[in-house]
Amino acid sequence: MIAPTGKTKRRRVIAGNWKMYKTQADTRAFFSAFLPLVDGVTDCDIVVAPPFTDIPAAVEAAKGTAVAISGQNVYWEKEGAFTGEISAGMLVEAGCRYTLIGHSERRQFFGDTDDTVLKKTKAALAAGLTPIVCVGEKLADYQAGNTEHICQTQFLGSSNSLTPEEFSRILLAYEPVWAIGTGHTATPEIASAVHKFLRSCAAARFSESLAANLRILYGGSVKPDNIKGLMAQEELDGVLVGGASLDPKSFASIVKDWPR
Numbered sequence: 001m002i003a004p005t006g007k008t009k010r011r012r013v014i015a016g017n018w019k020m021y022k023t024q025a026d027t028r029a030f031f032s033a034f035l036p037l038v039d040g041v042t043d044c045d046i047v048v049a050p051p052f053t054d055i056p057a058a059v060e061a062a063k064g065t066a067v068a069i070s071g072q073n074v075y076w077e078k079e080g081a082f083t084g085e086i087s088a089g090m091l092v093e094a095g096c097r098y099t100l101i102g103h104s105e106r107r108q109f110f111g112d113t114d115d116t117v118l119k120k121t122k123a124a125l126a127a128g129l130t131p132i133v134c135v136g137e138k139l140a141d142y143q144a145g146n147t148e149h150i151c152q153t154q155f156l157g158s159s160n161s162l163t164p165e166e167f168s169r170i171l172l173a174y175e176p177v178w179a180i181g182t183g184h185t186a187t188p189e190i191a192s193a194v195h196k197f198l199r200s201c202a203a204a205r206f207s208e209s210l211a212a213n214l215r216i217l218y219g220g221s222v223k224p225d226n227i228k229g230l231m232a233q234e235e236l237d238g239v240l241v242g243g244a245s246l247d248p249k250s251f252a253s254i255v256k257d258w259p260r
């Protein structure tokens, strides 16, 4: 619901995407170092997305803590002859509560489209997962001033036919491709402006109140030294962290060191 001031307090989310890094032994070592560092943090959601093979080790290590585990991708069918794919039910059974969907690396290298992202999102929701749906423009689009057009197309292509109830359960991540793994973070102001724009698209497509409750994360070279500036933006409801989530100390400092 929109508060009378027009401002809605959204619970922040700090999520780490490990991509194709870490073995099971690395996963156990990460959690033994990370969990004591974030013990007592209760005012934000903490999510880690390890590679599929590390999920059982991560779930076991994070059991009884506030840290939730996420898949990095999901397939939309429940089962079948789909070599190499993992269903939403399989992620749930393994102990995941979230899954990333449509990460730019999936869109660029593995054929994810707005259409498959929508199917994956619906399947994840049906299985009870919280999808973290990713959108973001490439450098050439950014330079050509096409950021809003690309993000709107990916966002609505990925969510247009969700029901309002389904839409209320997704998280959105804005990850400009030019900022991923490059060290070139979008400035807090650039990120905030895109989030604001995406929220306005959500309001136009769904409703003001669903838009006001939508949590939008920023991703792209988020580090301990830029987290304060990013999270100071009211429009940023959290971050999706790649490289800096691999190290327990740096990820813990991202979880903790921002203005509450």
Ligand code: 13P
Pocket (backbone or CB within 6 Å): 017, 103, 175, 179, 180, 181, 182, 183, 219, 220, 221, 222, 240, 241, 242, 243, 244
């Ligand atoms: P980096 O933080 O390494 O730039 O990666 C961002 C990302 O792609 C998270 O999903």
